[in-house]
Amino acid sequence: MSFDFHEPASIAEAVALAARFGTEARFLAGGTDLLVQIRRKRVAPRHVVSLHRVPGLDTIDANGEIRLGALVTHRALERAPAFQGALRALVEGARVVGGHQIRNVGTVGGNIVNASPAADVVPVLLVLDAAVTCVGPNGAREMKLDEFLLGPGETALRPDELLTSIRFPAPALRSATGFLKAGRRRAMEISVVCVAVWLSLDGDDRCAGVRISLGAVGPRALRSCDRPVESSPRTVSRSRTSAHRQPTGGFSWKHSFRARSGQR
Amino acid sequence: MSRIALALTINGQRHDVLTEAHRTLLDVLRADLGLTGTKENCLEGECGVCTVLLDGMAVDSCLLLAAQCQGREIVTIEGVSSRGGDDVLARAFIDCGAVQCGYCIPGMIISATAFLDEHPSPSEAEVREALAGNLCRCTGYQKIVDAVLAAGRTSGTETRGDAR
Amino acid sequence: MKTRVLGKSLPRFDAPGKVTGTLVYxxxxxxxxxxxxxxxxxxxxxxxxxxxxxxxxxxxxxxxxxxxxxxxxxxxxxxxxxxxxxxxxxxxxxxxxxxxxxxxxxxxxxxxxxxxxxxxxxxxTPVFDVETATAPDAPLLHPDWRTYTAMPILHREGNVCNRARIVAGDVERGFAEADRIFEHRFRTAMVHQGYxxxxxxxxxxxxxxxxxxxxxxxxxxxxxxxxxxxxxxxxxxxxxxxxxxxxGFGGxxxxxxxxxxxxxxxxxxxxxxxxxxxxxxxxAAYPRQATIVELKTGVTRDGRITAKHGRIWFDTGAFAGSGPGVASVATLVLAGPYRIPNLDLEGHAVYTNKTNCGSFRAPSGPQSNFAVESQMDIIADALGLDPLDFRLKNIVREGDEGPTGQVLNAVGLEECLVKAADAIGWNDRRPGRWRGKGLACGRWTTTGGSSGVYVKINTDGTIALNTGAAEIGTAALTGAAQVLAEELSVDLEDINVVSADTFSTPFDFGAQGSRTAFAVGNACRAAAVDLTRQLYALAAPHLGVEPEACALRDKHVVADGKSLSLAELARLSQATGGGLIAHGTFIAPPTPYDTKRVESHAYPAFHSPSFHAHAAEVSVDPETGEITVENYVVAQDVGFAMNPTYIEGQIEGGVAQGLGQALSEEIVYDGGRVRNPNLTDYKMPTTLDVPRVQTILVQHPSLVGPYGAKGVGEPPNIEPPATVANAIAAATGVRITSLPITAEKVALALRDVTARSAES
CATH class of the missing domain: 3.90.1170.50 (Aldehyde oxidase/xanthine dehydrogenase, a/b hammerhead)
Structure with a gap:
């Protein structure tokens, strides 16, 4: 591997470099995936455009609507005070990515753009109905994450575009999220299957809406359920328990399978 | 392929390095600076033997370009003891019999250092979670976990509580 | 025994260099x-x-x-x-x-x-498995195999680079005496040492x-x-x-x-x-061979084993490597640690178009033991016997014969089994729904070969220990240094070890086969005896006594109320001669066996055998098959524990590595290509996958080892797959006969059971 290294100081500069070098360039966020891809000779960029000097890409804005800069790390997601409640699935998804060493560096934006079907945070963002902002030479455009992801390693991102941020609505008052994953080991595992759930209740403790997304079971994370459901308050309270369960050691197959099959 | 000049702060000292852009922090530490306490194995962030501190966080130096590290504080196993009173961990690893072949140990100690900085008196489950990115094939982890728990107790009551 | 350094959990001499990153690998x-x-x-x-x-x-x-x-x-x-x-x-x-x-x-x-x-x-035409490779008219990997130089005892034929065999008694008669005959087939995967x-x-x-x-x-x-x-x-x-x-682990x-x-x-x-x-x-390294094992075992109604016919095929890859020897060792393991009068046991090493397999900590042990000890539980269940009772009825005891007729002594197996079972709470084998306990036991060898050491007393009273053995992490050389320190009445810190340089250190058979502390320790004893004689001869005239009156006490030669320190004597010796230096050597005496019982066999007896029992409690998720090892106990007869902490370390690490082979690890070949050639997809256990291990050290002193020690390092790697398989069977009622035992295999087996019961 050999390449030239660029350190743009702004989004505009970064995008200009990408436009100039086209498919020969790769953006470097955390690098935890790109460097592996380069070593395995799956990609061979001639130019690596590091984003670490671009200001503002690593912030979490949780006043009202939530906005994540593309360079927000998994570590930052895990520790964000705003995600310890109704958005806890973000924490649960982030904390099972690699070891601490990876999570301290790897970014949400990198994870999305990498488009692994098994990316753990992606199903969470899908159930949160997230949208991504991509900036190119002709300005910014926004699209739903669901439309952005196309297949393994494939997204709607153009070669001269940079994914700069992810946003999703603030959680409704009576809503919760959950995330679980399964794999052969309890850590350092690429998901065999992972699942994220978003659920909201109405004033009578009835389920007002549910969204479920599955990772690692198709060419990209799938939104398998997205509709209001009818249920009794009793069922709902059980679901809430499940959604708030904090998996010890990262995950449990049992709960992920139940979530998928809609049992209990 | 051009070389770039980097000023890296490693273990509190500035090192000026002229290197190719593709070279990782691990490459520079081991080959250019002779800091071989940081080990090399899988080169994909799966084994943790190359773990160093970057601004106080444990990171895999095999997945970090040296060029990304300018202006940041790097601490390797060689520098851990220079942080003052920190051979508590090294001592605990020896006392608990946690060292066998020893090749994973520098990475373990670095991960544990970052972890104890944030969790001065952890539970066993927390320690295990914190070390999940560091593979060891000799020990079954038991005495390593014990060593980190012991270091947590020691430093939590003596030095660490005030120092950080 | 009152000791100064031996038997104590002292820190290893190479630990400081390892925790500071200064030791150069x-x-x-x-x-x-x-x-x-x-x-x-x-x-x-x-x-x-x-x-x-x-x-x-x-x-x-x-x-x-x-x-x-x-x-x-x-x-x-x-x-x-x-x-x-x-x-x-x-x-x-x-x-x-x-x-x-x-x-x-x-x-x-x-x-x-x-x-x-x-x-x-x-x-x-490629050959990817042993069935194809051993079929008539199979393409030959080595068409010129007849022209190759080989150990003369080997039995080679085409793609088979050895077939080792043990025959004892008359298996047909043994099967005729049996009330029930059980036949099973097992498979194990190729796994890497993972250093x-x-x-x-x-x-x-x-x-x-x-x-x-x-x-x-x-x-x-x-x-x-x-x-x-x-x-x-x-x-x-x-x-x-x-x-x-x-x-290293053999790799x-x-x-x-x-x-x-x-x-x-x-x-x-x-x-x-x-x-x-x-x-x-x-x-392209030397991993553990994938195997197929077939066992046919005859038992009486009351649970006495009358005969065993066992065959194991090792997929040794493109070259023989360790295959011929490993296939030999396997036949000893296939007998199990049991009294079985009639045996016919074969080990085949077979060429295939894969990487050349080698030795991995207790070569052949986990594969053979997985089959033998899984079948023991299957038979116990079929006979309505408790698996522990069934084993106790058949295990070898003091003075019994091994499968090739060696006479066994210092047999601590019963104590291991009983203590492991007690510690896991055997009286409650199924403590809850989808929860169960299992155990497995075995024996292993302390490999022979010679070791030499040079030992020199320095003028500051410290000791230089010069050995050809390498310290691969086991702390074996710390154990040997403890022996030397004990014998010379110095502290462990007084011993400086120089090791593994073919130009300057004496010959050593190497860090393999659980032999290093055993053999180097004995060589140290021999050197210490020689040095002590030199010390007394040197000191006696100065102390005004005969050499026989001298004794070593706390770094001094003492006699008649007077003393000279080792430092003083070392200086004296330089003035009068060439210094204090001794060459100690050791080679394990051959273990007698009945040569008529073996054919084409490269490893006919287990020297100074160790005995061990493992017990585990697991829980299984019935919907997903997910397995959690909740508790794990090892009782191992180590003969004498030179340094208990590092022996525990060997056992804890051996179990972790064994659990990897049991539950998560496999090198997956597809059309001759490895599908998972990286540590993302080759799944070694992490901190979150390994339970705490409770270690019970059993000490039945061997006749040969230093202070009665036996080999320690390999055994803990042998029993985990069988132990876990038996616990899973107890928890679920389904028996998985191939390694690794993944959640998928358990879930599918449970689904089959459900489907069958729905049909009936």
Whole structure:
């Protein structure tokens, strides 16, 4: 591997470099995936455009609507005070990515753009109905994450575009999220299957809406359920328990399978 | 392929390095600076033997370009003891019999250092979670976990509580 | 026994260098002007190598030398069968086989050169499994196998590079005496040792034609001899030095990178370092063989085993490697640690187009024990017997015979079984729904071979211990140093160890086979006896007594109320002679066995055998098959615990590695290619996958080991797969007969049970 290294100081500069070098360039966020891809000779960029000097890409804005800069790390997601409640699935998804060493560096934006079907945070963002902002030479455009992801390693991102941020609505008052994953080991595992759930209740403790997304079971994370459901308050309270369960050691197959099959 | 000049702060000292852009922090530490306490194995962030501190966080130096590290504080196993009173961990690893072949140990100690900085008196489950990115094939982890728990107790009551 | 240092959990002498990062491992080693060596490997599983073109690669910048088969001595080498060449000459036999090697100034230049080498292949029919390889008219991997030099005792035929056999009594009569006969088939996967330090070697030639190789080998003297063969030079021209080693587990026994480094260094005229990648490790190293095991066992209604017919096939890969020996050892394990009067046990090592398998901590042990001990539980269940009672009814006891007629002594097996069962809470085998307990037991050898040490008393009273053995992480040399310190009445810190340099240290058979602390410890005792005699002879005139009146006490020779320190005596000895130095040696006495019971057998008896029992409690998720090992107990008869902490460490680590083989690890081949050649997909246990292990040290002193010690390192790796399989069966009622036991296998088996019960 050999390449030239660029350190743009702004989004505009970064995008200009990408436009100039086209498919020969790769953006470097955390690098935890790109460097592996380069070593395995799956990609061979001639130019690596590091984003670490671009200001503002690593912030979490949780006043009202939530906005994540593309360079927000998994570590930052895990520790964000705003995600310890109704958005806890973000924490649960982030904390099972690699070891601490990876999570301290790897970014949400990198994870999305990498488009692994098994990316753990992606199903969470899908159930949160997230949208991504991509900036190119002709300005910014926004699209739903669901439309952005196309297949393994494939997204709607153009070669001269940079994914700069992810946003999703603030959680409704009576809503919760959950995330679980399964794999052969309890850590350092690429998901065999992972699942994220978003659920909201109405004033009578009835389920007002549910969204479920599955990772690692198709060419990209799938939104398998997205509709209001009818249920009794009793069922709902059980679901809430499940959604708030904090998996010890990262995950449990049992709960992920139940979530998928809609049992209990 | 051009070389770039980097000023890296490693273990509190500035090192000026002229290197190719593709070279990782691990490459520079081991080959250019002779800091071989940081080990090399899988080169994909799966084994943790190359773990160093970057601004106080444990990171895999095999997945970090040296060029990304300018202006940041790097601490390797060689520098851990220079942080003052920190051979508590090294001592605990020896006392608990946690060292066998020893090749994973520098990475373990670095991960544990970052972890104890944030969790001065952890539970066993927390320690295990914190070390999940560091593979060891000799020990079954038991005495390593014990060593980190012991270091947590020691430093939590003596030095660490005030120092950080 | 009141001791000064022995039997105490003292810290190992090499710990400070390891926790500070200052100890230099082979992978860390470098020399000025050193080049990077890389290997060009076959992309075909079985093919004729029609053409090899290195001209373009040779002209690339930074390239300082390329070697192909044409550039190296035309030598076939190997252990039991000399069927290997350094580089493929006209035929490749597995994906990853070395064809050429490059030395270049940088890794990038070396990789660019590899990319520029062109190999042209003409495909041959590949053979990917032992069933195909042993079928009539199977394509032969080595059509010239008859012409190869091999150990004369081997039984070879086509793709089978050994068939070892034990026959005792009359199995047919034994089966006739049985009330029930059980037949089962088991499979195990190929697994890697997983040492954290990749294999590494640096080679440098001097003007006198001597090559020095710094390598992380477990066997420096073996490497010296193999290099002499490969390089076609005298062994005295080859110096092998072992710096720190980041784990071996049997994977660093055979020449792997040393020959490539030496040949490249010669070609380039500069030192060369070869360091393997994770991909090379998982595609072209010496992993544990996948196996198929078939067992037929006869028992009486009341649970006495009357006969066993066992066969195991080792998928040894493209070359014999350790296969012929491992197939022999397996037959001893297939007997189980049981009294069985009638035995017919066969071990086959079979060539296939895969990487050449080797030795991995207790070679053949986990595979054979998994089958034997799984079947023991199946039989106990069928007879309505408690698995512990069934074992206790059949286990070997003091004075019993082993399968080849060796007489067993210091047999601590019953104590191990009972203590392990007690500790796991055996009286409640199914403590809850989807929760169960299992146990397994076994025995293992303490490998023989000789060890020598030089011991010198320094003028400051410290001791230099010079040994040819390498410290691979087990703390075996700390144990040996404890023996020496005890014998000389000094402290462990007084012993300075110099190890593993074929030019300066005495011969040692190597860090393998659970023998290092055992054999080097005994050599230390011998040296101490000699040194003590020298000390007394030297001190006696000064103390005004006869030598017989002297004694060693706390770093002094004492007699008649007077004393001289070891330091004083060392100085005296320099003034009067050549200093205080002794050469201690040890070789385990041969273990007698009945030669008529074995055929083509390379390992007919277990020396100073150890005994062990493991017990586990698991929980299983019935919907997903997910397995959690909740508790784990090991009771191991170690003879005498030289350093309890490090013995616990061996056991805890052996269990973790065994659980990996039991539950998560496998090198997956598909059409001759490894599908998971990286540590993302080759799944070794993490901190979150391994339970705490409770260790119970049982001590039935062996007759031969130092202070009664037995080999410790390999055994804990043997029983985990069977133990976990039995616990899973207790928890779920389903029996998984192949390794690894993944959640998928358990879930599917449970689904089958549900489907069957729905039908009936």
């Amino acid at each position: 082979a992978a860390d080693f470098s020399l000025p002007g050193m080049l990077v060596g890389k290997v060009f490997r076959s992309t075909e599983a079985h093919a004729r190598l029609a053409h090899l073109d290195t001209t373009r690669a040779n002209g690339l910048p930074g390239v300082r030398g390329i070697i192909t088969a044409a550039d190296v001595p035309d030598v076939r080498y190997g252990g039991a069968v000399k069927d290997e060449t350094v580089l493929a000459r006209d035929r490749v036999r597995y994906v990853g086989q070395p064809i050429a090697a490059v030395a270049a100034t940088t890794l990038e230049a070396a990789e660019a050169a590899l990319a520029a080498i062109v190999a042209t292949y003409e495909p041959l 954290t330090e990749p294999r590494a070697a640096v080679a440098q030639w001097d003007s006198a034609g001597t090559v020095t190789v710094w390598s992380n080998t477990q066997l420096p003297f073996e490497i010296q001899n193999t290099l002499a063969e490969i390089l076609a030079i005298a062994p005295s021209k080859i110096r092998v030095v072992v710096p720190g080693i980041g784990g 660093k026994l055979r020449v792997g990178v040393e020959h490539v480094a030496a040949l490249l260094a010669k070609r380039a005229g500069r030192p060369v370092k070869v360091l393997t990648t994770a991909e090379e490790e998982l595609t």
